[in-house]
Amino acid sequence: MNIHEYQAKQLLRNEGVPIPPGEVASTPAEAESIAAQYGGTVVVKAQVHAGGRGKAGGVKLAKSPTEARDVASKILGMQIKGLTVQKVLITPAADITSEAYVGIILDRASKKPVFMVSPAGGIDIEEVAAKTPDKILKLPIDTRYGLQPYQASRLGFFLFDDIKKVRPAARIMQQLYAAFMKNGCSLAEINPLVTTPASDVLALDAKMVIDDNELDRNPELAALRDESAEAPSEVQARAANLTFIKLDGNVGCVVNGAGLAMATMDLVKYYGGEPANFLDIGGSSNPEKVVNALKIITADPSVKAILFNIFGGITRTDDVANGIVTATSQSPLTVPIVIRLTGTNEEIAVKILQEHGFSASSDMDDAVQRAVALAKGGKAA
Amino acid sequence: MSIFINDGTTVIVQGITGRDGSFHAKQMMEYGTKIVAGVTPGKGGQKFENTVPIFNTVADAVAATGANTSVIYVPPVYAADAMLEAADAGVKLIVAITEGVPVLDMTRVYPFVQERGARLIGPNCPGLITPGQSKVGIIPGRICTPGNIGVVSRSGTLTYEVVYQLTRAGLGQSTCVGIGGDPINGTNFIDCLAAFEADPDTKAVAMMGEIGGMDEQDAAAFIKSKMSKPVVGFIAGQTAPPGRRMGHAGAIISGSAGTAAEKIAAFEAAGVGVAKRPVDFVPLLRERMQ
Numbered sequence: 001m002n003i004h005e006y007q008a009k010q011l012l013r014n015e016g017v018p019i020p021p022g023e024v025a026s027t028p029a030e031a032e033s034i035a036a037q038y039g040g041t042v043v044v045k046a047q048v049h050a051g052g053r054g055k056a057g058g059v060k061l062a063k064s065p066t067e068a069r070d071v072a073s074k075i076l077g078m079q080i081k082g083l084t085v086q087k088v089l090i091t092p093a094a095d096i097t098s099e100a101y102v103g104i105i106l107d108r109a110s111k112k113p114v115f116m117v118s119p120a121g122g123i124d125i126e127e128v129a130a131k132t133p134d135k136i137l138k139l140p141i142d143t144r145y146g147l148q149p150y151q152a153s154r155l156g157f158f159l160f161d162d163i164k165k166v167r168p169a170a171r172i173m174q175q176l177y178a179a180f181m182k183n184g185c186s187l188a189e190i191n192p193l194v195t196t197p198a199s200d201v202l203a204l205d206a207k208m209v210i211d212d213n214e215l216d217r218n219p220e221l222a223a224l225r226d227e228s229a230e231a232p233s234e235v236q237a238r239a240a241n242l243t244f245i246k247l248d249g250n251v252g253c254v255v256n257g258a259g260l261a262m263a264t265m266d267l268v269k270y271y272g273g274e275p276a277n278f279l280d281i282g283g284s285s286n287p288e289k290v291v292n293a294l295k296i297i298t299a300d301p302s303v304k305a306i307l308f309n310i311f312g313g314i315t316r317t318d319d320v321a322n323g324i325v326t327a328t329s330q331s332p333l334t335v336p337i338v339i340r341l342t343g344t345n346e347e348i349a350v351k352i353l354q355e356h357g358f359s360a361s362s363d364m365d366d367a368v369q370r371a372v373a374l375a376k377g378g379k380a381a
Numbered sequence: 382m383s384i385f386i387n388d389g390t391t392v393i394v395q396g397i398t399g400r401d402g403s404f405h406a407k408q409m410m411e412y413g414t415k416i417v418a419g420v421t422p423g424k425g426g427q428k429f430e431n432t433v434p435i436f437n438t439v440a441d442a443v444a445a446t447g448a449n450t451s452v453i454y455v456p457p458v459y460a461a462d463a464m465l466e467a468a469d470a471g472v473k474l475i476v477a478i479t480e481g482v483p484v485l486d487m488t489r490v491y492p493f494v495q496e497r498g499a500r501l502i503g504p505n506c507p508g509l510i511t512p513g514q515s516k517v518g519i520i521p522g523r524i525c526t527p528g529n530i531g532v533v534s535r536s537g538t539l540t541y542e543v544v545y546q547l548t549r550a551g552l553g554q555s556t557c558v559g560i561g562g563d564p565i566n567g568t569n570f571i572d573c574l575a576a577f578e579a580d581p582d583t584k585a586v587a588m589m590g591e592i593g594g595m596d597e598q599d600a601a602a603f604i605k606s607k608m609s610k611p612v613v614g615f616i617a618g619q620t621a622p623p624g625r626r627m628g629h630a631g632a633i634i635s636g637s638a639g640t641a642a643e644k645i646a647a648f649e650a651a652g653v654g655v656a657k658r659p660v661d662f663v664p665l666l667r668e669r670m671q
Contacts, residue, residue: 051624106484108594108631111491111565126636143488184485186564213483213630217458243628247620258562258628259536259591262617263659266641269620270658278621280628311538311545313507313521343521343541364542365660 001210002049003224006089008206011183012190015175018168019203022091031072034090036065041093044071049229050081058085061093086228094204096194100159101125102173103189104141104180106211112140113180115147115173117155121192147177159193168201169193183221184214233277233296240292242281249274250304250375252297252335254290256281256315264309264368271365273372276303281315290323291330298333305336307371309364312343321349325356336374340367382582383511383556384531384573385474385500386450390515393418393442393451393472395463397429401478402454405519406433409452412522414515418442439463439470450474452508452517460504461486468497475567476517477503484630487565494567501567505630507537507559520544520557528553530666531577533570534589535562535596535629539617543589543659550663555583562629564593570600578608585611585670587662588653590644592618593632597644601651611669613654613662616641 003011006024013019021038024047025031035042046058053059058080062068068090078085099122107114118136120128129136137158141147149170156170172193180188187209194204215222227235237244243258247265251273255261258280265275277297281289297303310320320341328337341349342362353360361367392409396402397419406429410416418436419429425437436442439451451467453460453476460479467475475494482504494501502509508518512525519537524545530552534540540559547554558573560566570588577583590597597616604612619641621627623634634640648655654665 106488106564108564108596112488113485142492143485144492181485184483186484211484211630212626213457213481214485216481217483245622245625245627247622255538257536257538258632259534259539259589259617260542262591262621262627262632263539263542263615265621266617266619267658275620278625278627311541313524313538313541314519315538342545343524365658 001212001215001225003208003210004047004049004087004226005045005206006047007224008188008208009203011179011208012175012203012206015179017172017175017179017190017203018200019206020091020094022089024087024089025072026076026087028069028073028076031088031090032065032069035062035068038090038092042068042090043093044068044075045089045091046075046078046080046085047087047089048080048083048085050083053080056080083229094194094202095197097197098195099192100194101128101189101191102176102193103187103191104176104185106186107140110140112142115139115141115155117158119159125191141177143181147174164199165195165201172201172203179208183208184211184218185209186211233300237279237296240289240296242279242289242293242296244296245278246300247275247277249276250302251371252276252300252303252306253309254279254281254293254297254306255309256311260309260311264307264364267364267368268307268372271369271372273375276300287319287323287326290320291327294324294327298331298335303335304377305338305371305375306333307367308337308339308341309367310341310343312341312345316345317341317343317349318345318352321352324358325352338367338371338374340364382580383514384576384580384583385502385556385558386509386511386515386517388514390450390517391415391417391446391448392517393420393439393446393448394454395420395439395451395467396454397421397433397435398424399454403429405454408519408522409516412516414517417446417448439466439472443470443472448472450476450517453477453479455479457481457483461490464490464501465493468494468499473499475499475501476506476508477501477567478506478508478518479503480505482563484563484565487563491565491567502558503561503566505563506561506566507540509556509558511556512554518559520559524548525557526553528555529582529584530554531573531580531583531586532557533573533577533586534559535591535631536589536617539589539659543587543615543662546660546663547587552663552666555580562591562631564631569596571603574600574603574608574612578610583610585613585666587666588612588614590614590616591629591632592616592621592627592634592641593639595639598647601647601653604653605651611654611666613656613665613669614648615656615659615662616644
């Protein structure tokens with residue numbers, strides 16, 4: 001789960017990380033009054049779950065409260081990578097003498113959280129890694145022992161020579177690690193970590209990604225989710241316990257299992273179509289899930305054909321068939337549907353579907369080709 | 382022959398009285414798996430299906446039965462503890478089916494299991510099956526048939542799809558292993574490929590990867606330098622958008638890394654046969670086994 005910069009900063013402040021003040025505005029008038037309260041130059045920053053917001057014009061300086069209002073009115077409502085900016089963070093502009101990068105990622109290869117720090121901060125760390133890998137120090141942490149003081153100090157010395165900066169930097173490493181562990185993060189980064197003319201070390205920007213698997217045992221983290229920053233269909237799907245991701249195509253896909261769902265999308269593309277979504281109804285089937293899945297898919301006006309691909313293992317295909325029948329009798333379909341199912345209780349499922357005027361195929365490639373043809377407005381082969 | 386499990390495998394079911402645990406314990410028993418014990422704290426002394434003794438702890442179950450394998454169906458927040466308990470009790474193969482285990486928990490579990498000399502498969506996996514001998518997990522037994530294709534995959538239903546096609550085409554399987562869809566798991570592709578290479582009854586391997594991470598790329602390098610047996614691979618998620626978690630916690634393209642294109646290129650460079658569709662496995666395997 002992505003959280004906004006202002007939320008990540010709060011989680012870091014909770015651990016003691018020094019961060020300049022900031023407040024969130026959702027209207028230009030609010031932006032103006034927050035800027036007036038700080039006085040001087042402020043930065044207006046789009047709060048949106050997309051990288052590259054600076055390049056997209058989502059981060060601007062404002063020298064006066066009036067300018068803050070004008071800038072905020074331009075940024076609020078702006079589209080960045082398909083997402084609408086609903087909130088801006090207003091924060092006093094800081095004088096900067098250096099910018100460093102500090103991050104922790106959950107590394108799949110070492111199976112540990114890995115610190116990555118670089119004195120070349122303020123820019124995309126992937127770019128630094130590609131061009132000047134010697135400017136990055138990577139340090140895996142054994143979570144059974146945690147970040148040791150000597151390790152924090154080593155990270156600090158990689159960024160700064162002056163012990164007066166190394167000590168606060170090392171303290172920030174400890175605080176960042178504490179925030180990472182406490183909040184079940186898969187990523188936590190401070191970019192940039194800056195020094196000021198007064199030799200203070202401060203975090204100016206923060207990003208955190210929380211492992212979705214942590215949300216059940218930590219409702220406080222789940223409450224950080226900003227549903228207004230997500231596609232409404234995805235919010236609806238989560239409430240129905242479905243994994244759904246909206247895509248740009250016109251073949252609506254309903255599949256059981258994430259791997260098969262991805263393979264089905266790929267096959268749609270292989271046969272010249274474009275998938276409208278990723279949707280996994282999960283392992284244990286019940287008809288209600290299928291009903292909810294169909295509701296979400298049919299609400300998308302770009303969907304021109306619906307494709308079911310069900311491999312019954314634990315999922316009973318007759319449950320899926322019953323779900324299709326229930327959903328379509330409640331609200332009849334306006335687009336064609338192609339059903340492929342095979343496996344557990346296949347004969348019963350096919351009988352249920354036939355009794356209600358549906359046909360079912362047991363071959364995945366055949367079903368995908370027909371759905372692609374129907375979505376293009378053609379007849380099923 | 383086979384890898385990891387065979388007809389000598391003796392299994393403890395952790396969470397045997399739960400909804401999923403009881404259902405799959407019965408399925409495994411029907412398949413012929415030697416289920417020797419169950420564990421549910423507080424239900425020690427009872428029997429499951431009137432035959433399988435239930436214990437309060439894994440240590441008790443191991444002491445009484447000498448089981449060498451454990452399969453875990455407990456809820457996600459207790460799963461890490463269940464894995465640690467199994468490893469501490471001396472179980473040598475731990476299969477964690479549970480989906481939704483917090484990834485940070487696995488950063489503690491993985492080194493502990495390694496230090497105890499146990500093998501962990503999963504979490505968030507369908508388990509494994511050696512057709513005709515033993516199944517540990519949830520892979521439907523009737524879609525499999527004994528033979529000499531090794532199957533290894535990060536997915537569940539996609540594996541079933543491919544295995545079913547192999548079975549219908551008369552290509553039986555030595556062992557099918559689902560390593561799971563989480564970013565940190567106990568057994569990776571290379572572990573399985575090395576075991577298949579060493580297994581005299583495996584003649585070729587089918588592997589199903591997906592977007593996210595470097596496991597498939599590392600596997601490709603291993604295949605090129607260490608394997609004599611033919612391998613055919615598939616990568617799911619060619620149409621997945623970057624930065625989104627595609628159902629599996631580990632199926633995410635981070636920045637520019639972990640794309641399907643990158644993994645397919647690694648396969649091609651290593652001489653792995655690339656199945657563009659699941660249906661391509663059968664002809665590609667046949668061609669390479671001649």
